[in-house]
Amino acid sequence: MIAYIARRLLQSIPIVFGVALLVFLLFSTVGEDPVRAALGSHATQESIDDLRQRWGLDQPLPVQFADFLRQIATLDLGESYNSGERLTKIFRRGAMVSLSLTVPPFIIGILVNISIALLIAYFRGSWFDHLATVVFVGSMSVSYLVYIITFQYVFAFQLDWFPISGYERGPASLPYLVLPWIIIVVVSAGPDIRVLRTVFLEETRADYVRTAHAKGASERVILFRHILRNAMIPILTQWVTSVPFLLLGAFLMERFFSIPGLGDTLINAIHTGDRPILMSLTVLIAIAYSLFNLLTDVLYAYADPRVKLS
Amino acid sequence: MDWRAGVARWFVGLALATIAGCAGPGEPRTPDDGGLKILRIARRNEHKSLDPAGQFDSASAQIVANVYDTLLEYDYLKRPYQLVPGLLERMPEKQEDGVTYLFTLRRGVRFIDDEAFTNGVGREVGVDDVIYSIKRFADANINVKSYILMQGVIAGLDEFRQKTRTLGRAIDYDAHDVEGLRRLDEYRMLVQFTGENPLALYPLAASPMSIVAREAVEFYGDAIAQHPVGTGPFLLRTNDRRGTMVLAKNPNYHGRYPRQGESGDADRRLLVDAGKQLPLIDEVHLPLIEESQPAMLRFRKGELDLHTVDRDNFIKMVHRDEGGRFHLKSPYSEQFLMFAEEALTCEYIAFNMNDPLVGQNRALRQAIAYALDVDAFIEVMLNGRAERLATIVPHPIAGSERDIAIEYYTYDPAKAKAKLAEAGFPEGVGLPPIQFDFRSTAKEARQGFEYVRHELAMVGIKAVARFHTFSAYLQRIESGNFQVGNSGWFADYPDAENFYQLLYGKNRPPGPNMGAFSHPEYDRLYEETRFMPNGPERFALFERMAMIVRDEAPVVLRFNRLDFGIYQKRLRNVTGHMMNDAPYKFFNLDLGESGQE
Numbered sequence: 055m056i057a058y059i060a061r062r063l064l065q066s067i068p069i070v071f072g073v074a075l076l077v078f079l080l081f082s083t084v085g086e087d088p089v090r091a092a093l094g095s096h097a098t099q100e101s102i103d104d105l106r107q108r109w110g111l112d113q114p115l116p117v118q119f120a121d122f123l124r125q126i127a128t129l130d131l132g133e134s135y136n137s138g139e140r141l142t143k144i145f146r147r148g149a150m151v152s153l154s155l156t157v158p159p160f161i162i163g164i165l166v167n168i169s170i171a172l173l174i175a176y177f178r179g180s181w182f183d184h185l186a187t188v189v190f191v192g193s194m195s196v197s198y199l200v201y202i203i204t205f206q207y208v209f210a211f212q213l214d215w216f217p218i219s220g221y222e223r224g225p226a227s228l229p230y231l232v233l234p235w236i237i238i239v240v241v242s243a244g245p246d247i248r249v250l251r252t253v254f255l256e257e258t259r260a261d262y263v264r265t266a267h268a269k270g271a272s273e274r275v276i277l278f279r280h281i282l283r284n285a286m287i288p289i290l291t292q293w294v295t296s297v298p299f300l301l302l303g304a305f306l307m308e309r310f311f312s313i314p315g316l317g318d319t320l321i322n323a324i325h326t327g328d329r330p331i332l333m334s335l336t337v338l339i340a341i342a343y344s345l346f347n348l349l350t351d352v353l354y355a356y357a358d359p360r361v362k363l364s
Numbered sequence: 365m366d367w368r369a370g371v372a373r374w375f376v377g378l379a380l381a382t383i384a385g386c387a388g389p390g391e392p393r394t395p396d397d398g399g400l401k402i403l404r405i406a407r408r409n410e411h412k413s414l415d416p417a418g419q420f421d422s423a424s425a426q427i428v429a430n431v432y433d434t435l436l437e438y439d440y441l442k443r444p445y446q447l448v449p450g451l452l453e454r455m456p457e458k459q460e461d462g463v464t465y466l467f468t469l470r471r472g473v474r475f476i477d478d479e480a481f482t483n484g485v486g487r488e489v490g491v492d493d494v495i496y497s498i499k500r501f502a503d504a505n506i507n508v509k510s511y512i513l514m515q516g517v518i519a520g521l522d523e524f525r526q527k528t529r530t531l532g533r534a535i536d537y538d539a540h541d542v543e544g545l546r547r548l549d550e551y552r553m554l555v556q557f558t559g560e561n562p563l564a565l566y567p568l569a570a571s572p573m574s575i576v577a578r579e580a581v582e583f584y585g586d587a588i589a590q591h592p593v594g595t596g597p598f599l600l601r602t603n604d605r606r607g608t609m610v611l612a613k614n615p616n617y618h619g620r621y622p623r624q625g626e627s628g629d630a631d632r633r634l635l636v637d638a639g640k641q642l643p644l645i646d647e648v649h650l651p652l653i654e655e656s657q658p659a660m661l662r663f664r665k666g667e668l669d670l671h672t673v674d675r676d677n678f679i680k681m682v683h684r685d686e687g688g689r690f691h692l693k694s695p696y697s698e699q700f701l702m703f704a705e706e707a708l709t710c711e712y713i714a715f716n717m718n719d720p721l722v723g724q725n726r727a728l729r730q731a732i733a734y735a736l737d738v739d740a741f742i743e744v745m746l747n748g749r750a751e752r753l754a755t756i757v758p759h760p761i762a763g764s765e766r767d768i769a770i771e772y773y774t775y776d777p778a779k780a781k782a783k784l785a786e787a788g789f790p791e792g793v794g795l796p797p798i799q800f801d802f803r804s805t806a807k808e809a810r811q812g813f814e815y816v817r818h819e820l821a822m823v824g825i826k827a828v829a830r831f832h833t834f835s836a837y838l839q840r841i842e843s844g845n846f847q848v849g850n851s852g853w854f855a856d857y858p859d860a861e862n863f864y865q866l867l868y869g870k871n872r873p874p875g876p877n878m879g880a881f882s883h884p885e886y887d888r889l890y891e892e893t894r895f896m897p898n899g900p901e902r903f904a905l906f907e908r909m910a911m912i913v914r915d916e917a918p919v920v921l922r923f924n925r926l927d928f929g930i931y932q933k934r935l936r937n938v939t940g941h942m943m944n945d946a947p948y949k950f951f952n953l954d955l956g957e958s959g960q961e
Contacts, residue, residue, distance in 0.1 A: 090835030093509060097838070099874060104508040104529070136412050137605065138589055203657060211661040218665065219658040220651060221607060310655050314606030318654070322410065327835065 066344040073340040091327035131334045152315035156300040159238035171250030194244035202310045219312040234307045257281045286357040294350040298342035401645040401953040404668050406653040415589040416574035417501045420509035425571040426946040432574030432594035438943040441625030444762050445858040462560045469551040473618050478593045480583035491553045497575045499537045504529040513567035519544030519556045566857035597643040597949035611648040643949035669935045673928040705940020706760050707927050708855035712919040714879040719847050729917040731783035735823045737775035750923035755910040756863045758924040762898040763860030768907040780823040792824025799847040800829040803837035842873045881918035
């Protein structure tokens with residue numbers, strides 16, 4: 055397994071290099087000119103030249119790219135064009151906040167959605183299954199933004215059950231996070247339960263389920279010991295590969311609830327042409343995505359003994 | 365009890381509570397701050413830097429202007445806007461040569477206590493601090509954004525800037541004097557400008573020109589951008605860019621509330637605190653709230669004291685009476701107060717005068733001017749939140765159409781068609797589509813263009829549009845690769861010159877004369893009026909310039925916007941001030957239900 059992991063890690067190097075090259079070319083050639091964006095209508099040629107020099111944008115593109123690769127390799131990511139803050143500090147601070155926003159509802163969502171999907175699979179074909187289908191397809195059809203605006207208006211403003219927006223670091227953040235967590239769980243329920251229901255129903259038609267029934271196994275044992283375990287591979291693929299994106303938070307949620315996570319940082323960087331943040335974050339997410347893909351493959355081996363890593 | 369009945373009751377309770385809650389907005393609550401006067405206002409954007417010389421954005425200026433001081437500032441109540449002494453004891457006194465001014469500093473003003481100073485105690489501000497701050501402002505290694513405010517203004521300052529560029533960050537300010545900055549004693553200095561230029565005083569009120577302490581800059585290094593040490597009305601207590609910035613009262617601040625205002629200010633209760641020591645509140649809390657909905661909800665709940673009214677909320681909350689005055693609708697009128705103020709902006713469309721079609725065909729430009737119904741645009745697209753302009757100068761500035769007589773184009777499709785025929789395109793036959801470039805990709809820009817496109821189509825002019833990010837738009841303008849640009853200008857300082865320069869021949873791109881309009885008589889009049897004091901003589905020349913702009917139509921003038929603010933009844937001394945976005949030191953709060961201080 056170690057050889058497999060080492061080989062996969064080596065294979066990911068050209069992938070990350072390709073992403074870095076693509077991102078660099080994209081922002082250097084077709085992206086917004088950060089110098090002009092920063093200086094606005096008061097720019098003079100002198101100030102444009104000064105700022106280009108300060109940000110190293112007067113260097114030839116290969117030199118700039120080599121510098122970017124060095125920053126990624128050493129994780130010394132430089133500074134934000136906007137605030138002058140070190141990117142490592144911005145990312146570390148923002149990632150913790152984003153994770154506090156996304157991880158709890160992610161875990162709650164897994165537990166709740168699996169439970170509901172199993173329940174639906176158990177009652178497949180009944181009125182409960184049909185009702186759940188209507189409810190969850192309906193919930194999927196509503197925009198994320200509508201949930202945010204409506205929940206914020208009703209539960210925070212009108213009913214006064216939660217703060218409207220804001221964030222404090224540490225445990226004091228809890229009151230500010232509960233409503234966003236609820237929204238994330240509610241929004242994820244529709245698509246997740248639909249997928250899980252399909253996966254579970256596929257499994258219920260498998261030969262081993264029929265065999266288990268023939269052997270007299272109870273419905274509960276079949277559902278939890280056999281179906282759930284065999285359904286884990288597609289479920290793992292879906293969930294583990296979405297973990298890197300938890301780092302980015304839920305940018306709409308962060309904006310509307312004034313939660314200072316990485317998602318909002320990314321949106322602001324797009325608006326203001328903060329190229330170091332955009333490029334570094336994109337490549338870091340690509341690296342995280344590669345690593346979690348590898349983790350998924352390793353977990354396959356644990357979830358399904360038939361899978362051999364070689 | 366059956367669990368299903370329990371769940372049903374819970375849902376019914378939730379539904380009833382929701383319905384009850386949706387019946388109408390609740391009364392805003394007064395926060396319990398334990399007797400402290402805490403002002404709460406949302407920040408809409410993150411600040412970039414708290415180093416005066418390192419920032420030139422409104423979010424940074426919102427903080428910098430409250431923790432640092434400038435030599436001059438704008439009077440809070442006087443209109444038109446006028447400069448008054450800030451750190452100076454009196455206005456700069458012009459010397460006999462006409463280009464040198466005597467600056468006399470206010471005595472006894474101290475920097476806030478900070479570990480950067482000996483024993484942690486802030487020392488008195490002196491002339492050396494002013495000279496150091498101006499040199500630092502001119503340092504190309506520090507200031508790449510706002511030097512344009514002072515470019516070519518103070519004798520020898522441009523040369524000093526060039527030295528900073530050559531020598532880099534190792535430059536020793538003491539070893540390089542600036543010809544135009546002469547120290548007389550601890551409190552007095554002479555500033556020599558490059559020519560007779562009364563406008564040169566305006567940049568002294570801009571936040572990048574704030575006075576800093578050398579010890580603090582040297583102590584904190586680059587971290588001075590996060591650690592302001594000034595003489596302003598507040599000091600920074602909590603620095604959380606992405607959260608809530610907290611400013612606390614500087615008990616040693618020197619400023620006082622103005623004793624006089626405009627007529628009607630007393631009736632508006634703007635003079636209740638006349639002459640009082642500033643600031644009038646204990647703390648300012650500035651949470652970052654980037655989206656409109658949560659900001660307005662928090663305002664309505666009483667968690668914010670003052671908030672701007674955007675387009676969507678304007679429709680819901682504000683109505684205009686037959687006299688054109690704006691009022692809050694019920695129930696908001698019972699809960700809140702509102703102000704409306706004309707912004708110092710001019711929005712216009714500019715023709716590229718080098719374009720072979722629109723640049724060479726005056727009648728075509730005039731046809732477009734007649735075809736656009738600006739009043740209807742304001743009504744339909746802006747809900748009346750703007751005023752039509754007949755000159756390039758916004759109404760609140762001396763020298764606008766309120767001071768001169770000018771008839772500008774009004775919507776007249778028949779005249780538009782006649783001009784179109786005169787241009788060689790009767791009913792638009794043979795006229796290729798006119799290309800509009802927009803400096804925004806937002807839906808408002810696209811909707812605005814659709815409105816204009818429809819109006820032009822009514823007289824036979826086809827229009828197409830490209831929507832750009834702001835920097836891409838500027839690049840296109842500078843390269844001259846455009847036909848018609850949708851543009852606008854916000855006053856750097858409240859003088860008509862700042863707007864007439866937009867059509868001055870020498871200001872062609874990359875300067876602000878984006879269409880490269882060139883007219884010898886206009887240029888001569890501009891140079892003549894540039895540094896004249898306001899008065900009938902200057903206004904007469906402005907009138908001629910406005911006529912040239914009308915007749916030559918290098919631009920089609922449209923409107924200046926109105927800004928609206930809504931605030932809690934407990935907040936006092938609120939008035940729109942377009943040269944000061946964050947006049948927190950003048951605000952006061954009534955504490956408690958009774959309205960007692």
